[in-house]
Amino acid sequence: MSKELTKRADDYSQWYNELVVKSQLADHSAVRGCMVIKPYGYALWENMKDQLDKMFKETGHVNAYFPLFVPKSLFEAEETNAEGFAKECAVVTHYRLKSDPNNKGKLIVDPEAKLEEELVVRPTSEAIIWNTYKGWIQSYRDLPILINQWANVVRWEMRTRLFLRTAEFLWQEGHTAHATKEEAVEETVKMLDVYADFVEEYMAVPVIKGVKTANERFAGAEDTYCIEALMQDGKALQAGTSHFLGQNFAKAFDVKFSDKNNKQAYVWATSWGVSTRLIGALIMAHSDDQGLMMPPKIAPIQVVIVPIYKGDDSKPVIDGKVATLVAELKALGVRVKYDDSDNARPGWKFAEYELKGVPVRVAMGLRDLENNVVEVARRDTKAKETVSMDGLATYLHQLLATIQQNMYNNALAFRNEHITPVDSWDAFMDVLENKGGFVAAHWDGTPETEEKIKELSKATIRCIPLNNVAEAGVCVLTGNPSTQRVLFARAY
Amino acid sequence: MSKELTKRADDYSQWYNELVVKSQLADHSAVRGCMVIKPYGYALWENMKDQLDKMFKETGHVNAYFPLFVPKSLFEAEETNAEGFAKECAVVTHYRLKSDPNNKGKLIVDPEAKLEEELVVRPTSEAIIWNTYKGWIQSYRDLPILINQWANVVRWEMRTRLFLRTAEFLWQEGHTAHATKEEAVEETVKMLDVYADFVEEYMAVPVIKGVKTANERFAGAEDTYCIEALMQDGKALQAGTSHFLGQNFAKAFDVKFSDKNNKQAYVWATSWGVSTRLIGALIMAHSDDQGLMMPPKIAPIQVVIVPIYKGDDSKPVIDGKVATLVAELKALGVRVKYDDSDNARPGWKFAEYELKGVPVRVAMGLRDLENNVVEVARRDTKAKETVSMDGLATYLHQLLATIQQNMYNNALAFRNEHITPVDSWDAFMDVLENKGGFVAAHWDGTPETEEKIKELSKATIRCIPLNNVAEAGVCVLTGNPSTQRVLFARAY
Numbered sequence: 008m009s010k011e012l013t014k015r016a017d018d019y020s021q022w023y024n025e026l027v028v029k030s031q032l033a034d035h036s037a038v039r040g041c042m043v044i045k046p047y048g049y050a051l052w053e054n055m056k057d058q059l060d061k062m063f064k065e066t067g068h069v070n071a072y073f074p075l076f077v078p079k080s081l082f083e084a085e086e087t088n089a090e091g092f093a094k095e096c097a098v099v100t101h102y103r104l105k106s107d108p109n110n111k112g113k114l115i116v117d118p119e120a121k122l123e124e125e126l127v128v129r130p131t132s133e134a135i136i137w138n139t140y141k142g143w144i145q146s147y148r149d150l151p152i153l154i155n156q157w158a159n160v161v162r163w164e165m166r167t168r169l170f171l172r173t174a175e176f177l178w179q180e181g182h183t184a185h186a187t188k189e190e191a192v193e194e195t196v197k198m199l200d201v202y203a204d205f206v207e208e209y210m211a212v213p214v215i216k217g218v219k220t221a222n223e224r225f226a227g228a229e230d231t232y233c234i235e236a237l238m239q240d241g242k243a244l245q246a247g248t249s250h251f252l253g254q255n256f257a258k259a260f261d262v263k264f265s266d267k268n269n270k271q272a273y274v275w276a277t278s279w280g281v282s283t284r285l286i287g288a289l290i291m292a293h294s295d296d297q298g299l300m301m302p303p304k305i306a307p308i309q310v311v312i313v314p315i316y317k318g319d320d321s322k323p324v325i326d327g328k329v330a331t332l333v334a335e336l337k338a339l340g341v342r343v344k345y346d347d348s349d350n351a352r353p354g355w356k357f358a359e360y361e362l363k364g365v366p367v368r369v370a371m372g373l374r375d376l377e378n379n380v381v382e383v384a385r386r387d388t389k390a391k392e393t394v395s396m397d398g399l400a401t402y403l404h405q406l407l408a409t410i411q412q413n414m415y416n417n418a419l420a421f422r423n424e425h426i427t428p429v430d431s432w433d434a435f436m437d438v439l440e441n442k443g444g445f446v447a448a449h450w451d452g453t454p455e456t457e458e459k460i461k462e463l464s465k466a467t468i469r470c471i472p473l474n475n476v477a478e479a480g481v482c483v484l485t486g487n488p489s490t491q492r493v494l495f496a497r498a499y
Numbered sequence: 500m501s502k503e504l505t506k507r508a509d510d511y512s513q514w515y516n517e518l519v520v521k522s523q524l525a526d527h528s529a530v531r532g533c534m535v536i537k538p539y540g541y542a543l544w545e546n547m548k549d550q551l552d553k554m555f556k557e558t559g560h561v562n563a564y565f566p567l568f569v570p571k572s573l574f575e576a577e578e579t580n581a582e583g584f585a586k587e588c589a590v591v592t593h594y595r596l597k598s599d600p601n602n603k604g605k606l607i608v609d610p611e612a613k614l615e616e617e618l619v620v621r622p623t624s625e626a627i628i629w630n631t632y633k634g635w636i637q638s639y640r641d642l643p644i645l646i647n648q649w650a651n652v653v654r655w656e657m658r659t660r661l662f663l664r665t666a667e668f669l670w671q672e673g674h675t676a677h678a679t680k681e682e683a684v685e686e687t688v689k690m691l692d693v694y695a696d697f698v699e700e701y702m703a704v705p706v707i708k709g710v711k712t713a714n715e716r717f718a719g720a721e722d723t724y725c726i727e728a729l730m731q732d733g734k735a736l737q738a739g740t741s742h743f744l745g746q747n748f749a750k751a752f753d754v755k756f757s758d759k760n761n762k763q764a765y766v767w768a769t770s771w772g773v774s775t776r777l778i779g780a781l782i783m784a785h786s787d788d789q790g791l792m793m794p795p796k797i798a799p800i801q802v803v804i805v806p807i808y809k810g811d812d813s814k815p816v817i818d819g820k821v822a823t824l825v826a827e828l829k830a831l832g833v834r835v836k837y838d839d840s841d842n843a844r845p846g847w848k849f850a851e852y853e854l855k856g857v858p859v860r861v862a863m864g865l866r867d868l869e870n871n872v873v874e875v876a877r878r879d880t881k882a883k884e885t886v887s888m889d890g891l892a893t894y895l896h897q898l899l900a901t902i903q904q905n906m907y908n909n910a911l912a913f914r915n916e917h918i919t920p921v922d923s924w925d926a927f928m929d930v931l932e933n934k935g936g937f938v939a940a941h942w943d944g945t946p947e948t949e950e951k952i953k954e955l956s957k958a959t960i961r962c963i964p965l966n967n968v969a970e971a972g973v974c975v976l977t978g979n980p981s982t983q984r985v986l987f988a989r990a991y
């Protein structure tokens with residue numbers, strides 16, 4: 008396969024699709040809408056998962072595992088939630104195959120093995136989990152429950168794209184139970200903060216924290232908080248959500264507890280999740296026409312070392328120097344790879360690691376070594392410099408931190424340049440069509456206007472920012488009074 | 500719920516079922532045959548998973564993720580494998596629910612959303628993976644592929660037991676591709692060794708490495724290697740398997756590569772897996788009538804500290820001492836919990852942590868502290884001793900290693916006492932009925948005799964041990980000549 012990518016300016020969507028496959032992050036599979044996450048992509052996901060898991064545990068959460076299947080009668084118990092997901096459900100109806108009597112060596116679904124009650128493959132686990140919590144919660148002493156689950160979920164999608172929208176995806180879903188509304192709201196916001204910290208600090212992607220409008224809320228939630236990120240093509244991407252579920256699930260599954268005064272009350276709930284979709288956000292926030300750009304903190308390979316030599320004589324000299332450097336880097340906790348494979352020339356390797364977005368490349372040639380230097384190339388700025396071998400490991404370790412910060416700064420500058428306040432419908436459409444990004448506009452607060460704007464502009468309200476300032480104005484579409492600007496954008 | 504367990508001697512099976520639930524490892528769910536792995540059980544699984552993952556990576560493997568669903572046409576491609584699993588397959592036939600027109604608020608499967616091709620929920624992933632490998636392998640340079648996947652799988656079971664046999668379970672499955680038969684066989688044995696090392700060193704359960712007879716082989720394998728463990732009730736449990744798959748899947752999915760001489764050849768395959776079933780093995784190899792016994796190396800909590808005090812005045816004094824001890828233990832990498840909750844008395848807590856199998860309990864009372872000592876109780880021997888506070892952390896850290904070794908020694912002694920060579924059918928049956936464990940007996944090597952023995956005794960050939968010595972003899976059932984003893988047992 009050629010490494011040449013379609014240019015972003017020519018076809019951003021095509022560029023993305025090619026990049027995911029050519030950089031070996033993921034591939035299409037034989038199953039409609041399902042992806043194969045390849046080792047390089049999975050190593051990235053592991054780094055993200057490990058850090059998130061650590062942050063969840065530091066905030067008092069524990070992991071558990073609940074069934075993949077949800078019996079239909081449980082699935083439909085919380086009606087809003089069920090209606091929201093009904094159209095996307097993969098359904099297991101049979102539990103056995105048998106030999107096809109008309110086609111030797113082939114199998115058919117055994118009609119005698121039909122399930123009495125169909126099983127929904129979880130699109131999200133509130134139903135099965137709240138049905139379980141019912142058995143775990145009697146008294147206030149059983150609260151809070153602070154559980155997270157790492158799992159696969161399935162949402163049948165007609166139009167799929169690797170990482171961004173796949174029928175099966177990997178995610179984590181937190182499901183917590185609380186004695187009071189205040190505590191549940193606090194948890195919802197706390198986890199939104201954890202997500203924001205993770206995405207900004209580790210993925211180097213700035214986000215806006217906000218709350219969704221009723222139209223955009225999670226099915227079954229009282230409030231959906233979200234973090235919104237901006238992609239290079241000016242479209243927004245919802246990077247994580249944290250839901251305050253009120254007592255909806257507790258009521259649907261009859262989960263009550265007796266408080267300190269022995270009074271019965273329904274339990275308060277939250278749920279929150281991020282998924283492999285974050286990888287899509289990472290790609291579209293940082294990469295360029297040459298390939299991926301991995302933020303050092305979660306890059307599967309942080310530093311790659313490529314030897315440059317002619318003839319086999321010089322190889323052992325380089326190997327020796329590399330061994331020392333690798334040991335020093337590993338001691339500093341740096342994920343380093345020495346690529347001395349002999350099936351590709353250095354130039355091919357340079358392009359390969361550029362495509363894969365390895366933050367730092369070290370080229371070690373024999374002549375350089377004689378001068379006690381190496382060539383260090385940064386993936387983010389493409390800058391190359393000659394660096395002394397003395398203290399090189401420390402230098403590279405520091406450089407990784409610099410790159411992480413620089414990537415964040417660039418993404419932040421781009422994002423900030425693309426929050427445009429507008430006060431007229433013409434300006435609204437003009438920004439969407441010609442500049443992209445978030446449009447900060449007044450809206451009259453009605454679902455009808457929101458819907459109408461979406462029809463006219465394909466833009467949705469991404470969120471009402473948490474740090475919003477009150478400001479009197481008039482709705483950009485209807486001219487009706489408004490008390491604050493909200494953020495619109497076209498979105499993934 | 501009462502903590503009182505059925506005694507093992509009274510009803511081993513009932514004891515097991517109660518223990519799993521009462522110790523909070525897992526629970527039954529609303530989904531037939533599927534379990535909920537509770538936080539304590541999941542923390543155990545995480546410790547096991549982390550160590551296995553480390554060992555897989557140290558042996559050159561990388562993780563990836565393949566789809567949950569297998570289209571029926573792919574599933575049936577390798578016929579032996581397909582036939583072996585056909586009877587246990589959950590099948591997705593529809594991709595949408597809709598409102599029930601006759602029952603407001605309820606959902607039905609939308610008959611118009613029937614899949615053209617049914618999707619099997621993976622019972623194992625050889626089919627989907629080898630169909631994928633076809634696209635990844637062209638030349639010898641693409642080999643070997645050394646991939647592991649952590650995933651959930653579904654095998655429909657009529658009679659289920661928590662951890663031991665559930666419709667859905669968690670596991671890892673390694674799937675490797677090689678240029679030569681020798682290399683594939685070497686990989687198969689290498690991973691068996693990894694499993695054996697893990698189970699013996701971390702779970703403190705001794706295993707016998709062996710190879711399965713044709714009757715007991717994985718469907719689609721040329722050879723199935725296994726590790727067999729012995730439970731306290733004298734039944735064997737297959738703790739892990741590693742399969743040499745020959746070229747069966749390469750042929751079924753047409754996966755060829757061109758070798759160094761540009762000749763086309765089919766690729767050689769292995770697969771290997773362990774699952775949450777290991778937790779069942781752990782429980783049944785070590786626990787007693789008071790509860791679980793966690794091997795320190797994978798115990799979610801290694802040391803629990805329980806304060807003993809009257810009135811609130813003395814509590815801060817104890818807290819202070821505990822804080823220091825906890826910090827010291829954590830610095831040594833010990834997983835320690837200070838249970839100063841005020842909703843249970845010390846005696847209740849003692850029983851609770853005994854039930855949960857925490858290896859070491861430290862009781863800290865005010866009078867003890869005045870004498871600069873604490874009470875240390877071992878879960879394995881139930882021994883209690885008074886230990887000086889000076890150097891306590893180091894003492895406890897060392898004690899954990901001692902307990903780990905002692906648990907292994909005990910299990911090994913029990914296992915070794917329960918490998919009984921027999922030379923007659925009467926003795927064979929007598930050992931199975933009255934002593935239990937492995938019976939080392941001559942067998943004439945035919946599947947028919949093996950089947951007959953199973954019918955008569957409910958014992959199967961667990962394995963032909965890898966370290967077997969050749970020994971001429973006659974089959975314990977037929978009297979036909981035999982060249983070696985094999986290990987029979989009744990098994991989980």
Ligand SMILES: [Zn+2]
Nearest residue numbers: 339340341404
């Ligand atoms: Zn570092």
Ligand SMILES: [Zn+2]
Nearest residue numbers: 831832833896
């Ligand atoms: Zn230690």
